[in-house]
Amino acid sequence: MDYPELAARTRRFSYGAPRAVTVSPDGARVIFLRSAGPEDPTDALWVFDVATRAERCVANPAQLLRDQPDLPPAERALxxxxxxxxxxxxxxxLDGAGVLAVFPLGGRLFRADLLTGDVTEIDTVGPVVDPRLDPTGRRIAYVTGGALRVIDADGTDAVLAGEEGVTWGLAEFIGAEEFGRFRGYWWSPDGHSILTARVDESRVPAWHLHDPSQPEQPPTTIAYPHAGATNAKVTLHVLDLDGGWVDVHWDRETYPYLVAAGWSEQGGPLLAVLRRLQQHGLVIAVDPRTGETQVHAELADPRWVEPVAGTPAHLADGRVLVGGELAHDGYDARCLFADGSLITPPHLYVRRVTGRLDGDLIVEASDGEPSEQHIFHIPVTQSSPRANRLTTEPGWHTAQAAGRTIVIGSQSLERGGVEYNIIHNDESIGSISSNAAQPPFAPRPALERVTDRRIPAGVVYPRSHVAGRRLPVLVAIYGGPGHQEVIAARARWLEKQWWADQGFAVVSIDNRGTPGVAPSYDKAIHRRFSDVILADQVDALEALAGKHPDLDLGRVAIRGWSFGGWLSGLGVLRRPDVYHCAVVGAPVTDWSLYDTAYTERYLGLPADAPDVYAHNSLIELASEPPVRPEDARPMLLVHGLVDDNVVAAHTLRLSAALLAAGRPHSMIPLTGATHMAAGGLAEKLLRIELDFIRRSLPPPTPA
Structure with missing residues (x-):
């Protein structure tokens, strides 16, 4: 079976691989999800027992449900x-002891005893979204129909908060999509109250999504806060189970974005909030009895504040952990601070706080090489910042830790998949097995740092390549904030190797604006997206050709999805001298049609910076006829018709502008597809894209 078919059937070799790996608070169990095989999409709940060093299946959906009903709309959105x-x-x-777990399955609620293996279905009044046990394990909260409900130990199912036209206990679109806050409520440590978000979207613009291939179906209406528009109104409240109600007070008009929230035994709730343009934020503590707040730290940056995942949080000694940047005395680093004191060395680029080991921190960070991520143990009681690196193998490592147990997931260029190693009391005691398929080949990218800006880049050749044979170039890119293409993990290069084996030198470049190098590298794109990013892409491509003479820069295709789709379209429209054709997947073509938090973070408000928006718009570029006929480079546009993130209007409007200007292009509308293009559609498109690129590139150029 060829790669596109195998990748589609195995969901890019992810079916059967462990995921959602979690360590119980006492470190006695490792809980995770995994399906039965490489073509099985149905994940079951598993437990690895640290004492016996054995894993067992706790909850198998095939045994719990004969058939899985449709997911509730809120669960699909999540x-x-x-x-x-x-x-x-x-x-x-999990509960606070890590012995009970709850999960939704087809809108129904199940509770599992991780010690005995008993699984019980719990009756509910409606389809279940995001169920969570209180820390004592006596009660279960869940959301249904926009209301937050609690099931008591005796089975009583009561509304804690609910009203028509608003949602309780769910993250709003911006919180989940742009800030990675997927939760909307948090139990108190004693299980007697809940900190919950109330989301009112009544003033958010209503957009209507409709798949024309289903004319009998009514359109789906969503609240979409596009750039410059009104956001959802998010408020927080502490609700007691006995009916008490306290409003959380902070200046929501000045700081409308709730970026993070949590509640630990060391103190009351902690919040991180940001101004709309995200250049200033606060870390605030909440008194759960009164709702009054106290500022613990201020976050500021003239470009934008970039929170560190896993912060803010209380340390065991009560200090408040905050992530931020060190940008003085010659430093250019992402660091952690405890009550204002630096606790991570400034040579680290801290990405995430991922757990605790005997009170100390476990973090994921890069140390000078952005293509690699390693695991570090950070002592929190040292007088000077210190970090002990726990991973030695080159690659991309993740971790989860609690008690005396840490689970490290490792990827590298030397092997496929993720290997999970379980370490207890500093001793490796086992691993989590994988049922995933192994890819049919092993890519061997050449990773580079090029230009005086040391831009990370990689080149993949056909496996049969003979030096001296000139190859057309395929630039496979993303290029946007929050994502790297050039990492030392085999999975990132599998599809690129398939493209290379079709006769291309495949190039990926992580321009300024992508993470991992330094905060100044991340934020060089502020208010000048297209200029900085495209300049880095072009300069890096030319530098790579200087090191790799087999790259034929007279035949260059560019291909990307989402932000990468915008960048591929930008390439052929603005630099037709460099890029000769483009596959433009789900692109943001007009930034005023994209969401508030993401767009305004980088470009400002549309009313304040109309020229900035116009300068970065593909539609504005496409509307101008090419200076020379040969500069009208062919484009293949692809978009899911029910995409609720980058709506299909982006591509439809781009197509109209291209047509009006006489620019050649083709379009593939994906019926029923969201932004993920799930169901193997992306892999099934590969051969169509290959044919388009082969037909569109010019003939070989002389050496």
Whole structure:
């Protein structure tokens, strides 16, 4: 079976691989999700027992449900925000001891005893979204129909908060999509009250999505806060189970974005909030008795504040952990601070706080090489910042830790998939097995740092390549904030190797604006997206050709999805001398049609910076006829018709502008597809894209 078919059937070799790996608070168990095989999309709940060093299945959806009904709309939306395409058990939540788990399955609620293996279905009044046990394990909260409900130990199912036209206990679109806050409520440590978000979207613009291939179906209406428009109104409240109600007070007009929230035993709730343009934020503590708040830290940056995942949080000694940047005395680093004191060395680029090990921190960070991520143990009681690196193998490592147990997931260029190593009391005691398929080949990218800006880049050749044979170039890009293409993990290069084997030198470049190098590298794109990013792409491509003479820069195609789709369209429209054709997937063609938090973070408000928006618009570029006929480079546009993130209007309007200007292009509308293009559609498009690129590139140029 060829790669596109195998990748589609195995969901890019992810079916059967462990995911959602979690360590119980006492470190006695490792809980995770995994399906039965490489073509099985249905994830089951598994437990690895640290004492016996054995794993066992606790909850198998095939045994719990004969057939899985449709997911509730709120659950589908949450999975889309999580980019989760697997079936079966999508997520689970534990009690404070880590001995009980709850999970939704087809809108129904189940509770599992992780010690005995007993699984019980709990009756509910409606389809269940995001169920969570209170820390004592006596009660279960869940959301249904926009209302937050609680099931008591005796089975009583009561509304804690609910009203027509608003939602309680769910993250709003911006919180989940742009800030990675997928939750909307948090139990108190004693299980007697809940900090919950109330979301009012009544003033958010209503957009209507409709798949023309289903004319009998009514359109779906969503609240979409596009750039410059009104956001959802998000408020927080502490609700007691006995009916008490406290409003949380902060200046929501000045700081409308709730970026993070949490509640630990070391203190009351902690929040991180940001101004609309995200250049200033606050870390605030909440008194759950009164709702009054106290500022613990201020976050500021003239470009934008970039929070560190896993912060803010209380340390065991009560200090408040905050992530931020060190940008003085010659430093250019992403660091962690405890009550204002630096606790991570400034040579680290801290990406995420991922757990605790005997009170100390476990973090994921890069140390000088952005293509690699390693795991570091950070002592929190040292007088000077210190970090002990726990991973030695080159690659991309993730971790989860609690008690005396840490689970490290490792990827590298030397092997396929993720290997999970379980370490207890500093001893490796086992691993989590994988049922995923192994890819049919091993890519071997050449990773480089090029130009005086040391831009990360990689080149993949056909496996049969003979030096001296000139190759057309395919630039496979993303190029946007929050994502890297050039990482030392085999999975990132599998599809690129397939493209290379079709006769291309495949190039990926992480321009300024992508993470991992330094904060100044991340933020060089502020208010000048297209100029900085495209200049880096062109300069890096030319520098790579200087190192790799087999790259034929007279035949260059560019291909990307989402932000990468915008960048591929930008390339052929603005630099037809460099790029000769483009596959433009789900692009943001007009930034005023994209969401508030993301767009305004980088470009400002449309009313304040109309020239900035116009300068970065593909529609503005496409509307101008080419200076020379040969500069009208062919484009293949692809978009899912029910995409609720980058709506299909982006591509439809781009197509209209291209047509009006006489620019050649083709378009593939994906019926029923969201932004993920799930169901193997992306892989099934590969041969169509290949044919388009082969037909569109000019003939070989002389050496």
């Amino acid at each position: 999975r889309e925000r999580l980019r989760l395409s697997a079936g079966g058990i999508g997520s689970f939540a």
